[in-house]
Amino acid sequence: MMKNGILTIAKKELARFFRDRRMVLTTIFLPGILIYLIYSFLGSGMSALLGDDETAPYKVYVENMPETVGMLIDSTPMLDTVTYPSKEDALLSLEEERCDLVLLFDEDFDEELAASLAGGDVRVTPPTLHYYGARARSSEAYATVMSLLSALETKLNPPLIDMSESSVDLSTEEDVQGMLYSMLLPMLLMAMLFSGCLAVAPESIAGEKERGTIATMLVTPLQRSHLALGKILSLSLIALLSGMSSTVGILLSLPKLMGDAMSTSGFSMLGVPDMLSLAAVILSSVLVIVALVSLISSFARSVKEASTYVAPLMIIVMLLGVTTMFSSGDLMTVAYVIPLYNSVNCIAGIFGGDYSFLSIAVTVLSNLAVMGLLTYALTLMFNHERMITDKS
Amino acid sequence: MEKILEVTGLKKTFTLSKKQQAIEKTKTKKRIAVNGLSFTAYRGEIFGLLGPNGAGKTTTLRILSTLIRPDEGDATLDGYSLKASPSEVRARIGFLTSENKLDEFFTPRYHFDFFSDLYGVPNDVRDRRRKDLFGRFGIDRFEEVKLANLSTGMKQKTAIAVSLANDPDVIIFDEPTNGLDVLTARTVTDFLLELRNRGKTVLLSTHIFTLAERVCDRVGIIIDGQMVKEGALSDVIGDEKTLEDAFFSLYAARKVGEE
Secondary structure (H helix, E strand, C coil): CCCCHHHHHHHHHHHHHHCCHHHHHHHHHHHHHHHHHHHHHHHHHHHHHHCCCCCCCEEEEEECCCHHHHHHHHCCCCEEEECCCCHHHHHHHHHCCCCCEEEECCCCHHHHHHHHHCCCCCCCCCCEEECCCCCHHHHHHHHHHHHHHHHHHHHCCCCCCCHHHHCCCCCCHHHHHHHHHHHHHHHHHHHHHHHHHHHHHHHHHHHHHHHCHHHHHHCCCCCHHHHHHHHHHHHHHHHHHHHHHHHHHHHHHHHHHHHHHHCCCHHHHCCHHHHHHHHHHHHHHHHHHHHHHHHHHHCCCCHHHHHHHHHHHHHHHHHHHHHHHHCCCCCCHHHHHCCCHHHHHHHHHHHHCCCCHHHHHHHHHHHHHHHHHHHHHHHHHHHCCHHHHCCC | CCEEEEEEEEEEEEECCHHHHHHCCCCCCEEEEEEEEEEEEECCCEEEEECCCCCCHHHHHHHHCCCCCCCEEEEEECCEECCCCHHHHHHHEEEECCCCCCCCCCCHHHHHHHHHHHHCCCHHHHHHHHHHHHHHHCCHHHCCCCHHHCCHHHHHHHHHHHHCCCCCCEEEEECCCCCCCHHHHHHHHHHHHHHHHCCCEEEEEECCHHHHHHHCCEEEEEECCEEEEEEEHHHHHCCCCCHHHHHHHHHHHHHHHHC
16 A cells, blocks of 8 residues: 655654754754843843833932922922932942932022023023933933923923823733734744744755755655645644744743833733634644745755745745734735735734634635645646756 | 567757856757667666767656656656656656765665655565665665765665665666775676566666676667667677777767768
C-alpha cells in the first residue's frame, strides 16, 4: 500500500528542523527571549529616565513667594513647594536631586506686577530659575513653571479654571488597554508570524532547489501536490511555533514597556470564544503566508534570492498591520475575503472586543481557499522543469 | 532479448538567458540539446551512453527520469510512456546523478528509509533491502553518521544505495565514478556488473571510455544531441583498436561532414 506522501514529507521537514538544535534555538527560542529582554530593557530604561516615581509632583523651592504665583502653584498638582533654610541649601538640594527647581523672586514682585497691570510705567523684575536641563524631572519642572508664568502674563484676568476637575473620563482601564492592544497587536503578530515563515520557507524550497536535493525527491513517484502540501503544513507548524514564541515575548514584555497603560497581558482580556477565534485566524493566516512565501521561493535560484523576492511582501504585511491604527473597524463583510487584510482586522476586532463570528468565518474560509490556490500553484511549479534547470 | 526502454525521436530545446549567451559567446537564443534521439535498451544489459561534454547525455537522462519533458518524441519504459504515465515510470527507475543530491544533514539510514517511504516500500522489505545494500557497500558502520561527516566515496555509495531503495528494473547512472578514488570506483563498477547479473538494466552515461569498454554490453554515441552510432560494443568499436578510437573516428567524420 502506498504510504502517505504528505505525511512522509511533513515528517522529513520537521525532522530536518527539530534535529538541528541551532535552528530550533535561533528560530523558536531566541526570538521570544530576545524580544522579551529588549522590550523589558527598553521599558526599564524609560522608567529610569522618567524617575522612580514619574507621577510624583515636582519639588520646587520658591524664595519670596509672590501671592499671585503662590495661588497658581497651589492649584497645580504637579508642583509641590518645598522649604529650605536658605537659597544656598536649596541650590545644594537641586544639585543632589532632592529638589527639581529653584525659583527666586524679587521681594517686591507682587507690587511691581500690580503697578504694571494698573498701567504704571513699572518694569517687573523677572524671577531667576535654577534647574538642570539634562535631568528629565528638573527639565519638566522648569517647563511646567514656565507655562504658569506665561499664563500669569497673559491670563491673569479672568482667573484660570482647572478643566481637569470638571471633566470626567468614562472609559474603564480595560477599554483603554483593549484599544491599545487592538492597535498594536495586529501589526506585531503579523510581523512575528511572517518572520517565522521567512525563517523556514525559503530555506525549505529555494534551499532544496539550490542544493539539488529536491530533484532527488522529484525522481520518485511522490505526487507533486503531496510534496507541496507536506511542506506547507510542516513549515506552517514551525512558523507558528516561532510566531508564538515572539508573541509570548511581546505580551510578557508589553506591560513593562508601556507601563500602566498595559498593565495586564493582552490574552488575559480574552474569553474562550475569543481565543478560539484568534487561533483560527492566526492558523489560517500562517497557512496563507507560508504558501505565499513558498511559492515565491520556488521561483528563486537560491535562498538569498528568495529572501530578496520576499522582502517587499514583508513591507506589505507590515503596512496592512498598521491600517488598523487608523481605521474605525467598521468593515463590510466582503472586505474579510481579502487575505491578510482580513486577518489583521479580525485580530484587531478580537482584542478590541468588536467582531462578529461571520467575519471570522469568512476570513478563515477565504484564507483556506487562498492557501489551496497557492498550493496548486506550487504543485505546478514542482512539475515545472524550472525546478531542475534554473540554478544559480 | 526483451526491450525494456525504447526511446523515439526525443528533442529538447532550451532558451538561453542573456547570461548564458554571454558565457557561450553566442547571439543565438535557442540551443538544441537533444535532436531526434532514438535508441533501445534491453532487459539485463548495461547500455552505455557516450559522448563529449555538452553532447546531450545529461539532458537525455533528465528526460528519461521524467525531471524534464521532451519537446518532441517519447520513450516507453516497461511499456509505460514518459509523457502519459510519468508516475509509473518513476516507480520503475533508479536515478543517480551528481546533480541530484542528498541532504547532508541526514544519515544514510534516514535517507534510505525516507526514500523507501516515498516509493511505498513496506517496512519489512525496506529493512531487509537496507541491510543488504549497506552491507554490500560497507555503509552499515556509518549508517547513523550524518552525510556531512562522511567521505566523498561513502556519500556516493549512500547515493547508489538510496537510488536502489525501490529495487528498480532500470537504473540510470550519470557519471557514477566521477570524483571517486580508484578503490571506490572499482566497487561501483563491480556493482554495475552485479546488477546486470541480477537481471537489471543499467543505463550508464559516461565519458570514460575504458569504463564503458569494461562494463557495457551495448553503447550509443551521442554528438551534438544526435545518436551517431548505436550497437553492441564490438560492433561500435569495429575495426578500431579501442572504443575511444572509434569515438574519435566518428567525431572526425561528423565534423568533416558538417564542414
